[in-house]
Amino acid sequence: MTALFIVLGVVVVVALLAALFLVGPLRRGPRRSTIAKQPPPGPLEKPPKGGPAPKKASKPAKAAEKGKTAPKAPARPAPEVPAPARPVSEAPVEAPAEPAVTAPEPFLAPEPEPEPERAPEPPSYRSRLGNVRGIFSGAVSALRANKIDAATWQSLEEALIRADVGVHTTDALLQGLRARVESNDIANGTDLLTALGDEIRSLLDVPDSRQLRFDGETGAIDVWLVVGVNGVGKTTTIGKLARQQSAAGRSVLLAAGDTFRAAAADQLGLWAERSDVEIVRGAEGGDPSAIVFDAVQRAAARGNDLVLADTAGRLHTKVNLVEELKKIRRIADREPGRVTEVLLVLDATTGQNALVQARQFTEAVQVTGIVLTKLDGTAKGGIVVAVQRELGLPVKLVGLGEGPDDLVAFDPDAFVDALLGLD
Numbered sequence: 001m002t003a004l005f006i007v008l009g010v011v012v013v014v015a016l017l018a019a020l021f022l023v024g025p026l027r028r029g030p031r032r033s034t035i036a037k038q039p040p041p042g043p044l045e046k047p048p049k050g051g052p053a054p055k056k057a058s059k060p061a062k063a064a065e066k067g068k069t070a071p072k073a074p075a076r077p078a079p080e081v082p083a084p085a086r087p088v089s090e091a092p093v094e095a096p097a098e099p100a101v102t103a104p105e106p107f108l109a110p111e112p113e114p115e116p117e118r119a120p121e122p123p124s125y126r127s128r129l130g131n132v133r134g135i136f137s138g139a140v141s142a143l144r145a146n147k148i149d150a151a152t153w154q155s156l157e158e159a160l161i162r163a164d165v166g167v168h169t170t171d172a173l174l175q176g177l178r179a180r181v182e183s184n185d186i187a188n189g190t191d192l193l194t195a196l197g198d199e200i201r202s203l204l205d206v207p208d209s210r211q212l213r214f215d216g217e218t219g220a221i222d223v224w225l226v227v228g229v230n231g232v233g234k235t236t237t238i239g240k241l242a243r244q245q246s247a248a249g250r251s252v253l254l255a256a257g258d259t260f261r262a263a264a265a266d267q268l269g270l271w272a273e274r275s276d277v278e279i280v281r282g283a284e285g286g287d288p289s290a291i292v293f294d295a296v297q298r299a300a301a302r303g304n305d306l307v308l309a310d311t312a313g314r315l316h317t318k319v320n321l322v323e324e325l326k327k328i329r330r331i332a333d334r335e336p337g338r339v340t341e342v343l344l345v346l347d348a349t350t351g352q353n354a355l356v357q358a359r360q361f362t363e364a365v366q367v368t369g370i371v372l373t374k375l376d377g378t379a380k381g382g383i384v385v386a387v388q389r390e391l392g393l394p395v396k397l398v399g400l401g402e403g404p405d406d407l408v409a410f411d412p413d414a415f416v417d418a419l420l421g422l423d
Helices: 002-028 058-065 131-134 137-144 151-161 166-183 189-206 234-247 264-275 288-302 319-331 350-367 384-392 412-420
Strands: 220-227 252-257 278-279 306-311 338-348 369-373 394-400 408-409
Touching: 002 220, 137 189, 151 166, 151 189, 166 189, 166 338, 166 384, 189 384, 189 412, 220 234, 220 288, 220 319, 220 369, 234 252, 234 306, 234 338, 234 369, 234 394, 234 408, 252 264, 252 288, 252 384, 264 278, 278 288, 288 394, 306 319, 319 338, 319 350, 338 350, 350 384, 369 384, 384 394
Parallel strands: 220 306, 220 338, 252 278, 252 306, 338 369, 369 394
Antiparallel strands: 394 408
């Protein structure tokens, strides 16, 4: 038995060795020859007699003849070129600094100093009375031609009436001039034009002063009432007066006594802001006499010099409204108040209707002076002559524009020269 086991062990060992020997070559595969097999040479063609020897066909051609394609040789990868080594960075060597060359500064001429703003030129009668001067242009041209005849008198009469001088005032002027021409006191048209100017100046001459009255007594407050119908410019006139009197160094207080017209107090408040003055106002529809009274009392307490009181526009034909205006006058005249001016504002564009208004207001509140507004527009201007001749009221102020400084003192000489175009 022992011998049998030994034989079986030897057989197993030999089988294992044989298996190892056979499996190893199979795993490694057959060895490939590194030498490419050369294709068999094709048949040689004999060259024709007397001709060049035929060229040997190339290997791809021979393969094509046999219906085979030559295998493509594998593409060889391009050899990697090593990147050049970066040189070790060295500190840059600074070049020697060149001397700085400074360019000469350009010559700059000194800037001229800005001219101070020029104050606007005050309005002149000659520049603002162009419309009314045009009415007299025809008559004046005839008089300058030293021609006095019936046509000259007719042209002169028509110009005076169109300028709102009025029929009665025109007749009075021309009657005196005719008498002087008949007595040879006036020899030619130029003398007649000069004489007409002198006659108008005499009508504008009134005994009362044209200066606005301001007493300025200690313990008393000067009150200026401004009256007139709606639309003539009362509120604007008060605003311009406040500006003038404040610039003259007087402490002004405004009283918004027009409580019936919508936004009248707001309009007067804007003028108060522009003139940097105070204003006393009440509720819309309130008693205007009470507002004027409060303004006078406040002016006395605060040390104001002047109270400018606005009043509601009164129709001169309404008795009850005129009576209320009389009440305002009485209240404003109580201590410490003192009414020193009652200024009637007339619109110069209303013509002869302004004369009717002046009569009614004078009887109601004792008007002391006239403010003629809108003399620069379509107004004729001759109403100034009619008012002063028939009522004896001095025209103290005239409005020659819409600007805040266009309310100026009335100058009869400048007015006549502008009216007739006299030098």
